[in-house]
Amino acid sequence: MRNTILLVLGTIIAFAVPFMFPAYQNQFAMLWLMILFALTWDLMGGQMGYNSFGNVVFFGVGMYITAVIQRDLYFDIEEYAHVAGRIDALTPDQYLTGIFLGMGVSGIVTVLVAIILGAGILGLRGHYFAICTLGLTIAAGEIASGIDYIGAGSGIVTPVFPTELMAKGMFFYFVFMVLAVGTFLTNKWMLAGRFGLAVNAIRDDEDKAEAMGIRTKRYKTMAWATSAFFLSMAGGAAGNLFGFIDPINVAFAGATFGVWMVLMAILGGKGTIWGPVIGAAIFHITQELFWTYLFGWQRVALGAMIVGIVVFFPQGIMGFLRQHWPHLFGHKVDEQTTVEQGATKESEA
Amino acid sequence: MSMLQVSGASKRFGGVIANEKISLEVPEGKIIGLIGPNGSGKTTLFNSIVGYHPLDDGSIRFEGQEISHLRVPEIARLGMLRTFQQTRIYGKMTCVQNMQISKPNRNEGLMSMFDRFPKEDLARIDHLLEFVGLYSKRNLLAGDLSFGQQKLPEFAMALMNEPKLLLLDEPTAGINPTLINGLIDRLKRANEEMGITLLVIEHNMRVIMNLAEHIYCLAHGEMLAEGKPEEIQNDQRVIDAYLGAH
Structure with a gap:
């Protein structure tokens, strides 16, 4: 009963926010994105113990795929360079088709990418996996900077949002809300069953899990692919929200998004269902306050906060x-020492 | 025919000969012991049997099937399970969760990754935890149990997996004498009541002499002696090996 009330209340608030604070629509859209970051990272790093600094790769890949599809669907490259700056470049229909088709395709493609990459690097454990994924992010940024078709080092300008549809912030608020809630529910559903305990077992002792006959590779690939799926769709939308894709600072932004997603999950409590959500909310709000009230020192404050999180809240x-x-x-000790006693107690209660 | 048949198994690590032409048999339904001084190659042999590292030479057959080329999880799914010398459990999960995830993985499809845990599982888990004496602590994190106690969920998890053959690597190491007596009794009951064949590495002579029907003794990577517990106890070569005569 209490849960139902909270659920209804939460839904009402979630829908009311962009109407109540029209000036902060982008901020709240970003908040949903941060929650999605923390959740997708936690599935790998928290629940399964595979600390990935490479999840942001899927975000970037999704961003590029969506942008390219939006562009190539209605223009050829030559022409696009000239129309990109024009407000009325795309009709609402064209825009919606492009962005949602792009997000869908990038979701599917990155799942395949995750499976292929996973076949190689999910065999690495502990620090080796972390370092390898870190390298993956850097490599992805450098490779993207070298491909002319996707704008090389100068990146891509995403199509202008058709404002006759609705306010841009409003649109993206709901897109990210749906994605983040979808991620949360998927995590929750997956973790409630055998999958949840299997990835926890891999986190606690992978050798033991193998010795017990658990098909660890299958579970690891599944977790990695699920993260990739949601991250890439979020990436597709984020590219459009930002309006501009830079290979190193926006798409494969290991130093910002890539690290933040780890921090948010750790701050809230990794390996828990609600931890990443709480962590993302606190982190994002604090970070925005730093920008507003400590301008000029915001990076220092953020750095201090990161150190504080790791030192005082490692759990x-x-x-x-x-x-x-x-x-x-x-987690408590029962007084009953046999099944019989336990059953008696339950029937009394 | 024996359930497990190791013949001529050899394993070297660089210049170190860990196992040299070891042969042993574990008949179905028996409890077989494996002893030997420290460094005699017992755990290496275990690791070879369950697929941790490939053999250099020789063959290992489980229920007539050659398994020396299979990997650890595949062998585990065939029904041959091992426990570790250094106890290994899933420390940040409760004892019940440890048990839930230990149910057999033999015929698992892709979608069974998302299976829920049926009620029957819980009943079985409660009984197995009661069997090892952990019922009252079933909702504690397994990692919060004392080191000696952690052997209990590990044993219960192995039983949950319904193995045909269970390889135990020093099940009584680091456990107090009272708990040891209980454990011997439970191992025997697992063998008699659940029909699980056991192959046990053990240093505690009192334990292994009480438990095993047939004992193999390794020394310096070679099979030194084999026989009934009384024969092994009185074998001069075994005594010499333990006293360091080699």
Whole structure:
């Protein structure tokens, strides 16, 4: 009952926010994106213990694929260079077709990319996996900077949003909301069953999991591909929200998005369902406050905050709660020592 | 025919000969012991059997099927499971969760990745945890149990997996004498009541002499002696090996 009330309340707030704060629509759209970042990272890094600094690659790939599809669907490249700056370049129909088709295609393509990459690097463990994925991000940025077809180092300008449709911020607020909620529900559904315990087992002791006959490779690939799927669709939308794709600073932004997604998940409590959501909200809001009130020092403040998170909250907020009040999470000793006694107690209750 | 048949198994690590032409047999339904001084190659042999590293020479057959080329999870799914010398459990999961994920993975399709856990599982888990004496602590994180106690969920997880043959690497190491007695009793019951064949590495002579029907003794990577517990106990070569006469 209480959950239903909270759910209804949450839904109402989520839908009301862009109407109540029209000036902050972009900010709230970004908040949903941050939540999605933290959730997709947590599936790999938190639940499965595979600390990936390469998840942002899927974000960038999705961004590029969507932008290219939007462009090539209605223009050839030569022509696009001239029309890109024009407000009325695309009709609303063309725009919607392009962006959603692009996001769908990038979702499918990045799942395949994840499966192929995963076949190679998901065999690495611990630090080796982290370093390898870090290299992957850097390599992706450099490679994208070298391909003329996608604008090389100068990037791509995404099509101008047709404002006769609705306010741009409003549109992207709902796009990111749907994506983030979809990610949350998918995570929740997947983790509630065998998959959840299998990836947790891989996190706790992968050798043991293998020795017990668990098909670890299958679970690892599934987690990686799921992350990739949502990240790439988010990337497709994000490219349009930003309006401009730069290979190193926007698409394959390992130093910002790539690190933030890790921090947000850690801050909230990695390996928990709600931790990444809480962490993303706190991180994003604090970060925006730094920009507003500590302008000029915002990077320093952000850096200090990152150090603070890692030093004082290595377990995150949810992890902190679980450590100090384990009985709230059901970790307690029973008085009953046999199944029979336990059954009697339950029937009395 | 024996359930497990190792013949002429050899394994070298660089110049170190860990196993040299080892042959042993584990008949179905028995409890077989494997002893030997530290560094005699017992764990290496275990690792070869369950597929951690390939053999240099020789063959390993499980229920008549050659398995020396298979990898660890594949062998585990055939029904041959091992426990570790250094206890390994999933520390940040509760004992019940440890058990839930340990159910057999033999005929698992792609979609069974998302299976839920049926009620029958829970009943079986409760009984197995009661069997090893952990029922009251079933909702604790397995990693919060004491080191000695962690052997119990590991054993229960192995039983949950319904193996045909269970390889135990020093099941009583680091456990107090009272708990050891309970564990011997449970190992015997697992063998008798659940029909699980056991191959046990053990340093504690009292334990292995009580438990095993047939014992193999390794020394310096070679098979030194084999026989009934009494024969092994009185074998001069075995005594010498343990006292360091070599």
